[in-house]
Amino acid sequence: MEIHQILPDITNGDAIGNEALLIRDILRKWGFRSDIYAQHIRSGTGAIQYENYQKRSSKNNILIYHYSIGSCLSDFIKGLPDRIVIIYHNQTPEKYFWGINDHIAELLRKGKGDLNEFSKITRLGLGDSEFNRQELQELGFPKTEVLPLIIDFEKYSRKNEKIINHYNDKKVNLLFVGRIAPNKRPDEMLKIFYYFKHIHPNSRLFIIGSYEGFETYYHKLKELVARLSLTDVIITGKVCDQDLNSYYSLADVFLCLSEHEGFCVPLVECMYFDVPIIANNVTAIPDTLGDSGILINNKNYCEIAELIDVIINNDDLKMKIIKKQKERLKTFELDKIKRKLKVYLSEVISN
Amino acid sequence: MDDNTIEIRDGEINFEEIMAKIRENIRRRQAAGELPPDPDSLIGSPSKNCYSSESDDTIQRDLASINSNWDIHNNNYFISSHQPHIGKLLIKGRQLVHGEVRRYIDPMISRQTEFNASTFRIITRISQQCAELEQSQQDFKTAFSSFKEESNKKITDCVTIAKKDLNSEIKITIKERFTEIDDYIHIRTRIAHALEDRVKKELSQKNNPPLSTSKGNTNYFLFEERFRGSRDDITQRQRAFLPYFEKCSNVLDIGCGRGEFLEILRDNGIGGIGVDSERDMVAYCRSRQLAVEHSDALTYLESLEDKSLDGIFIDQVVEHLEPDYLIRLLALCHQKMKFGYHLVIETVNPLSFVSFANFYIDLTHKRPVHPETLQYIISAAGFRECEKKFFSPVPDEGRLKMIEGAADMNETERKNFDIYNHNVGMLNTLLFGAQDYAVVGKK
Numbered sequence: 001m002e003i004h005q006i007l008p009d010i011t012n013g014d015a016i017g018n019e020a021l022l023i024r025d026i027l028r029k030w031g032f033r034s035d036i037y038a039q040h041i042r043s044g045t046g047a048i049q050y051e052n053y054q055k056r057s058s059k060n061n062i063l064i065y066h067y068s069i070g071s072c073l074s075d076f077i078k079g080l081p082d083r084i085v086i087i088y089h090n091q092t093p094e095k096y097f098w099g100i101n102d103h104i105a106e107l108l109r110k111g112k113g114d115l116n117e118f119s120k121i122t123r124l125g126l127g128d129s130e131f132n133r134q135e136l137q138e139l140g141f142p143k144t145e146v147l148p149l150i151i152d153f154e155k156y157s158r159k160n161e162k163i164i165n166h167y168n169d170k171k172v173n174l175l176f177v178g179r180i181a182p183n184k185r186p187d188e189m190l191k192i193f194y195y196f197k198h199i200h201p202n203s204r205l206f207i208i209g210s211y212e213g214f215e216t217y218y219h220k221l222k223e224l225v226a227r228l229s230l231t232d233v234i235i236t237g238k239v240c241d242q243d244l245n246s247y248y249s250l251a252d253v254f255l256c257l258s259e260h261e262g263f264c265v266p267l268v269e270c271m272y273f274d275v276p277i278i279a280n281n282v283t284a285i286p287d288t289l290g291d292s293g294i295l296i297n298n299k300n301y302c303e304i305a306e307l308i309d310v311i312i313n314n315d316d317l318k319m320k321i322i323k324k325q326k327e328r329l330k331t332f333e334l335d336k337i338k339r340k341l342k343v344y345l346s347e348v349i350s351n
Numbered sequence: 352m353d354d355n356t357i358e359i360r361d362g363e364i365n366f367e368e369i370m371a372k373i374r375e376n377i378r379r380r381q382a383a384g385e386l387p388p389d390p391d392s393l394i395g396s397p398s399k400n401c402y403s404s405e406s407d408d409t410i411q412r413d414l415a416s417i418n419s420n421w422d423i424h425n426n427n428y429f430i431s432s433h434q435p436h437i438g439k440l441l442i443k444g445r446q447l448v449h450g451e452v453r454r455y456i457d458p459m460i461s462r463q464t465e466f467n468a469s470t471f472r473i474i475t476r477i478s479q480q481c482a483e484l485e486q487s488q489q490d491f492k493t494a495f496s497s498f499k500e501e502s503n504k505k506i507t508d509c510v511t512i513a514k515k516d517l518n519s520e521i522k523i524t525i526k527e528r529f530t531e532i533d534d535y536i537h538i539r540t541r542i543a544h545a546l547e548d549r550v551k552k553e554l555s556q557k558n559n560p561p562l563s564t565s566k567g568n569t570n571y572f573l574f575e576e577r578f579r580g581s582r583d584d585i586t587q588r589q590r591a592f593l594p595y596f597e598k599c600s601n602v603l604d605i606g607c608g609r610g611e612f613l614e615i616l617r618d619n620g621i622g623g624i625g626v627d628s629e630r631d632m633v634a635y636c637r638s639r640q641l642a643v644e645h646s647d648a649l650t651y652l653e654s655l656e657d658k659s660l661d662g663i664f665i666d667q668v669v670e671h672l673e674p675d676y677l678i679r680l681l682a683l684c685h686q687k688m689k690f691g692y693h694l695v696i697e698t699v700n701p702l703s704f705v706s707f708a709n710f711y712i713d714l715t716h717k718r719p720v721h722p723e724t725l726q727y728i729i730s731a732a733g734f735r736e737c738e739k740k741f742f743s744p745v746p747d748e749g750r751l752k753m754i755e756g757a758a759d760m761n762e763t764e765r766k767n768f769d770i771y772n773h774n775v776g777m778l779n780t781l782l783f784g785a786q787d788y789a790v791v792g793k794k
Contacts, residue, residue, distance in 0.1 A: 099420045191390040198387045199380075227394050281358055291360035301390070303356040306373040317364065324361045 002033040002056065003345065007066035008073055010038040010047040013241065015149060015265045016066050016089055021045065022150045023064070026338055039073055050076060057082055062348055067091075067118075068262070069104070070111030078121065083348055085124045087147065090132045090262025090284065091115070096183040100217045115139060123348050128263045129284035145344055148288075149263045150337050155241050156248075156272055163246035171232070172203040172312055175251035175275065177244065177266040178258060180211035180218050180235070185257040185280075187224055188299060192255065194228045195305035200312075203232065208247050210238035248273035253308050256280060257299065264288050271329040276311055276321040278304065292328040293321065414478055421467035424460055534582060541635045548631070585611040588742065588787075589666065595693040595791060596621055599661040603687075605648045605680075606668035610636035613643070623662075626651045649676070652683040660684075661692045669698045669725065670716045677720075681732035688794045694734055695791050696725060697742070703784030705745055725790045734792025741785035750783045751775045 005024060011017045020036050027034035035056075036047040050073055057063070063082035065073070068089040077084065091112060097105035116139055119125075125141035127133030128149040136144045167173065174193060178184045186207055193205040211218035218235070225233050239247070254270040256279035267288045270277045277293035279285050286295060294311075296304060311318055330336075356373075359366045380386050430445045589612045596602050600622040604612050607625025609632060616623035625643035627633050636643040644651055648668075663684050669677055684694055701707045701719035710719050722739045730737045753772045760768060 099418075102425070194390045195387065198385065224394065228390055229393075278357075289360075291362075295358040295360070296356065297358050298354070298356045300356040302377060302386070303373050306376045307357060307369070309376065310369055310372050317369070320361065320364050324363075 001060045001062070001349070002058070003027050003062045003064065004033075004035050004037060004053065004056065005064040005066065006037045006050055006053065006073060006077065008038065008069060008071040009040045009042075010036055010045045011042045012044055013238075015263070016068060017042075017045065018152065019087075019150045020066055022152055022334075023341070026150075026341065030342070039071055053080075059083070062123075062345065065118075067111075067115060070107045070109070070114050074111075074114040074118070078117065084118070084122045085126065085345070085348060086118060086122050086136070086141075087126045087128065088115075088132045088136055088262075089128055089149075090135065090260075092181075092183050092260050096181065096260070100182055101213050104213065123351065124344060126344065129287040131284035131287050132262050145340075147340055147344065148332050148337055149265060149268075150334065150341075151265065151268055151332055153272060153334070156245050156269070158242045158245060159249060160240075160242045160246040163243055164249055167204070167250050170202060172200050172252050173250045174203065174205045174308065175208070175247060175254050176206070176256060177208045177247070177254075177269065178256070178264075179209045179214070180207065180221065180237075181214050182217060183258060183260045184209075185259055186221055188257040188301070189255055190221070190224055190228060190230060190233065191301045192257070192304050192308075193233065194230060195302050196308055197230060197232070199305060199309050205230075205233045206247050206251065207233070207235045208239055208244060209236075211235075212238065244269075245273070248275055251275045252312050253278060255304075255308070256285070257296070258285070259283075261285050261288075267293070268329065268332050271325040271332075274322045274326070276318055277325065278307060278311075290328045290331065292324040414475065417467075417471050417474065421471040422464050423467065424464060537635065537638060541631060541638070544634065545631045582609055582611055585609070586615060590615055591742065592664065592695050592697070592789070593619060595695055596623075596662040596664070599623075599692065601660055602662035602664060603652075603655075603660050605652075605663060605665045606671075607636060607641075607643055608632050608667075610639060610641040610643060612664055612666060613641045614639070617641070648680055649683060652680070652687055655687045657686055658689050660688045663688060663694045665694075665696045667698060669696055669720050670710070670718065673717060678728060678732070681728060681734075685733040685794060690794050693791055693793055694729065695789055696729065697787055697789035698725065700741060700785050700788040702781075702788075703745070703786060704782040705749070706743075706784075706786035709786075722788050722790065729790050729792045732792075734794055737790055737792040739788055739790055741788045743786040745783040745786065750779045 005020050007016065007020055009017070010020060012021075024034050024036055036045065037050040037053045038045075038047045039050050041047045041049065053063075053076075057080045059081040061082045062085055063077065063080065064085045064087060065077055066087050066089060068091060070091075091108050094105040094108035094112075097108065119136075119140040119142075122141055123143070125133070125136035125144040126147040127136055127144065128147060130146055133144045133146045174189075174196065176184075176186065176189050180186060189205065189207065193203075196203055221235065236243075236247075248269060251270075251273070252275070254266070254275045254277045256264065256266065256277070258264070258280055259282055261282075261284050263284050264279070267277055267279060267285070271292070277289065279289060279293060279295060280299075281295035281297050289295065294307065311321070355366075355370060357366075357370070359369070377386070430442055430449060592612075593615060596616065597619075598621075602616055602621060602623040604610075604616075604623060604625040607613055607627050608629075610625055613623050613625045613636065623642070625636060625641060626646050626648055627636070627643060628645070628647055630645055633643050633645040646654075665680075672680065681694075688694065699706050699710050699716075699719055701710065701721060707719065710716055726737050726739055753775050754768065756765070756768050
């Protein structure tokens, strides 16, 4: 029996790609023959073009499908005899992307319809958050569980000292990490920073994430920075792990106004790097935070800016937030998730 | 999710304290004018909506969507290949096909884009106009609502005040009516008693010849009811004399009649007693809880201690008296009064023809007393600072009328006009002068 994974894109540095690679390693260690099949493959991942899976497919195999967007893979998988397990990372509503990236918007629209059909042929639906699991359940998936996103904490040890030294001044650093896309609402972060800058002129906002495919949106964002006459806004684009770790090390507060998240890996990364989190109380964000961090119920920019000020001026409060986040981080320890994965797969195997 | 901006699930963190601090900081900055202007006001419309397709308003969301999608040129299509070896060849092939397709498709895309742009501009303008109209309507609604609220409040206030005034007016009217009814009943009761007495007297006279009285068989109570005037009129007239008896405690009202002046004294916290020779009057006053003695004035005065009175009031009495009686009365008044207090005597003014003529309505009137005479005999009795005061002027409609001069009168006309009006003035004084007068003296 073999356990393989299949997904539309595999990239190093992408949360889903990273998880797929980690699962492959885990499965191999457990003695299974395990590979990753994908439609778009970036070099260095060791993935195989998905059409090749036709030759390996078997009713004895388990095929794990990482689902986050519509693709031609869905039609391909539906014709296979394998036992299908879906890891559902959720799909950003396509309304955010029309006019920004129509191609992605169209894939997301298609993805919704395709997922419906998988409810009938899937042995196990795994949501990487309770929010995602509930969505599967509502779509009629017969068996669903939560498997938090598997994160390799080892990669966080390396830092780029140049970045740290460059920004090692007395400025207060606010941080956001994520794709520069409309659903992440970086525009709202700029408005909060606009208020915060009036409280703390000596402050800086880092927006770290790729804007590949969202260039028009990136330019609109730059225009907004100019209209608000903001200084000290650093939009880096895609960065490597080492650089990312450095920005986390520099951050005083992490701010996430995103309106749609299936898991939100940066929250876990903040827990790891002891950065107090302020995040929007929607979709999977409260699931990932548990009882840690501070949730935003109403986007009152002025009050949120004042909240940041309160946190950075109150060491006791800051320590309490960090302490709770550290406790929450244990939920995402690799061993714990591995055990869960083992249990879930065993059930699929035995049935 | 609650209404607060933030939510903290960690029980060890005091959420209320943080929110209080946040709000206090905002208040402080607001007061200090440190809050910057709303960022949306700097961004301007419609660009402020273009950062997210999400919007609270469906139309705004749709507009944002049209704004984003009117240009249907596909700029996101990039020709690339992941194939390591044949990639370059594939790209060349795709570029060739792409170029051919674009030659056919691009003109259509451009025309459609132009059409979309025009449509978008029209929709945007209509939408803006709608928004302006909505705003005007909203402004009107707000103004109307505030006007309505204000009007309602004013009407409610007016009604409340009117209701209050009306209630109070009704209460006063009811009280007045009850007082009038009360007085009426009193008077009618006394009249009934007087008539009963008269019947009894006439019955007894058949057996015992009647004793001569100063007023003969005339019932003065009934007479006063007919000719003297209402109690209210009398009260109003007599109130003018109240200042002479302020702070007094033992004022004697000689010939008190229906007790109007005694009531004025009582209402003003001044002690007073009346004396009247008419039994019916005395009974009437007593029924109104007034202290009145049934006696002849001289007899009563003689019974009092010397210098015991601090005021004497004699109204419409002296014209009923013989000169000797009057002189004796004034002497006794002086004897019984304390030093520094006032004697007030009011009577009919014989200097006015109208009151002189009316004098004879009352058969019990003996003779009018000339003001000079009365002033003299009061002074002669020992009273100081005696002065005359005239009351009850004849209303204008009962007096001779003067003529009005004209601006263009010649000298003769002017002279005649002056003479005429002078004569009318003299005649008015003689014929229609003050009907009553009083002499006030001080011991």
